[in-house]
Amino acid sequence: MAKRVSKPGPKLRFMKDQEFEDEAALLLAEYGNQHGQVTAPPIPIDEIVELYLQLHLTFDDMQQLFGVSDVHGALWVNDRRVGIDHRLEPTDNPSMLGRYHFTLAHEAGHWRLHRHLFLRRANQLTLLPDNVERPEYICRSSDTEPIEYQANRFASCLLMPREMVKRAWHEWRGSMDPIYLDDLQAKRQQILTAEVLRRGGFKSGDNAEANMLLEHASRPLAATFEVSPDAMRIRLEGMKLLLREKENLLF
Amino acid sequence: MAKKKPKQKPFGQLLREKRIEKGYSLRKFAQLVGVSPTYLSQVEQMNVDPPTADRVKRMAEILEESVDEWTALAGRLTEDLPAIIHESPTEVPDLLRAVRGLTGDQLRRLREDAERMKEEGRDEET
Numbered sequence: 001m002a003k004r005v006s007k008p009g010p011k012l013r014f015m016k017d018q019e020f021e022d023e024a025a026l027l028l029a030e031y032g033n034q035h036g037q038v039t040a041p042p043i044p045i046d047e048i049v050e051l052y053l054q055l056h057l058t059f060d061d062m063q064q065l066f067g068v069s070d071v072h073g074a075l076w077v078n079d080r081r082v083g084i085d086h087r088l089e090p091t092d093n094p095s096m097l098g099r100y101h102f103t104l105a106h107e108a109g110h111w112r113l114h115r116h117l118f119l120r121r122a123n124q125l126t127l128l129p130d131n132v133e134r135p136e137y138i139c140r141s142s143d144t145e146p147i148e149y150q151a152n153r154f155a156s157c158l159l160m161p162r163e164m165v166k167r168a169w170h171e172w173r174g175s176m177d178p179i180y181l182d183d184l185q186a187k188r189q190q191i192l193t194a195e196v197l198r199r200g201g202f203k204s205g206d207n208a209e210a211n212m213l214l215e216h217a218s219r220p221l222a223a224t225f226e227v228s229p230d231a232m233r234i235r236l237e238g239m240k241l242l243l244r245e246k247e248n249l250l251f
Numbered sequence: 252m253a254k255k256k257p258k259q260k261p262f263g264q265l266l267r268e269k270r271i272e273k274g275y276s277l278r279k280f281a282q283l284v285g286v287s288p289t290y291l292s293q294v295e296q297m298n299v300d301p302p303t304a305d306r307v308k309r310m311a312e313i314l315e316e317s318v319d320e321w322t323a324l325a326g327r328l329t330e331d332l333p334a335i336i337h338e339s340p341t342e343v344p345d346l347l348r349a350v351r352g353l354t355g356d357q358l359r360r361l362r363e364d365a366e367r368m369k370e371e372g373r374d375e376e377t
Contacts, residue, residue: 035274046276056267057277059292086289091278 004136012147015113020150024157027052027112042226043159045104049082053111057104059086063078066138073103074135075110077118082107083135098228102155106139109154114147160235168224169241181244184213191216214242262325263297269314284309301325 003155032038049055062071062197075085084104086245091098139148170176184191196202203212214237215222215229222232236242260268270280281288286307293299301307311321322329334342337347350358353370 044276046278047274050271050276051274057292058296059277059289086292089278089287091281091288122336171338 012114012117012150015150015153017153020153021162023112024154025161027108027158028156041160041164041224042101043105043161045101045108047094048158049108051102053108054080055108055111056081058083059089060084061086061149069117070139070140071138072099073107073139075115075139076135077111077115081135082111097226098222098231101159101226102152102228102231103139105155105158106151107146108158109151110139110147110218113150113154156235156238159227160232162169162239165221165225165235165239165241168221169236172220176241178241178243179214179217180246181242182246184217188213210244214244217242222224259324261297262301262321263295265321265324266310267295269316273314275313280310283313301327302329304330367369 027048028038028043030043031048034052035044035047038044046057050057056079058081060083061099062074062083063069065071065083066074072085072088076083082104084100087093088096088103090100114224139151166176168197173179191213192202192209195216202208211230211233217231218229218232218236221236222229225232227235233242237244263282268276275283277291278288281291284291286302286306290299293304301311302325303324304322306358307322307325308318310316311318319329350361354359
């Protein structure tokens with residue numbers, strides 16, 4: 001039998017796409033009942049986390065804390081504490097605004113969806129971790145765990161509520177017609193040049209060019225919702241408002 | 252037996268509690284005070300010394316708390332105090348030493364007497 005190299009994590013429940021939408025909408029409604037309904041973007045994620053969920057927000061040097069460079073956020077469930085890497089703090093680093101919002105919403109996702117997996121039971125001292133200072137969730141940009149995927153899906157639905165995105169799209173475009181990748185190809189060179197200048201480089205990898213074109217198209221709504229063009233592109237693709245291929249029509 | 256004074260909360264903890272109570276997020280409050288949110292977070296976590304007197308004053312004012320109380324809790328002096336001490340460099344420190352250890356009520360009565368004496372002094376002048 002192969003040696004198990006890590007302890008099995010807590011059992012994660014499978015969630016359907018609609019459940020993420022519902023869970024995020026519920027949190028927004030609960031916040032709204034206490035602090036006033038949110039009817040337009042951007043979503044006040046700082047207030048949701050601190051004032052409604054009553055989580056202690058801290059800005060820390062995650063690289064120093066965990067010894068790796070790509071930790072954006074962490075959640076100490078039993079301390080009700082969310083730590084965000086200070087490099088993402090958007091007052092000091094305005095270009096990080098989108099990533100900051102997403103990281104905070106991601107941690108809120110862990111709190112809402114997963115905290116029960118890690119809450120310390122007062123009468124079961126054996127469940128205490130060896131080092132109580134260690135957070136239950138350390139969220140790195142390189143993570144691909146299902147639990148991180150779920151927190152990302154939640155964050156996307158929370159920061160970009162489906163109905164608000166549809167409304168914003170209609171206001172911007174004048175219709176609910178999607179944007180096709182092909183439509184962007186006509187201005188390909190112009191768009192890519194603008195994006196490379198803005199980003200200071202070209203991201204390599206599969207679909208890098210197509211992503212860049214689609215993210216360029218996502219920028220106006222990304223600004224409205226105060227998320228990154230990357231996060232907005234993924235949401236818009238999920239809602240079929242950005243399409244990579246024209247659908248085959250019968251007529 | 253004399254009642255034990257309740258233990259005062261550390262400045263950072265009190266600041267965070269009052270900020271949340273008043274409905275300010277960390278970033279919003281930092282913006283109002285004019286400091287970086289990262290710095291404010293470090294203050295709340297008590298990883299750094301409490302802020303300067305003028306910043307503490309601003310924080311207390313926004314949160315509608317006593318400036319003097321918060322300044323003392325932060326281990327700072329309000330900006331008018333050094334000048335007051337310098338005006339009477341022997342008498343004021345002597346007075347402070349003499350009143351040290353009095354109860355809050357005794358100090359209040361003493362202050363009221365001082366205010367009365369100032370009023371009478373003003374009347375005599377006119």
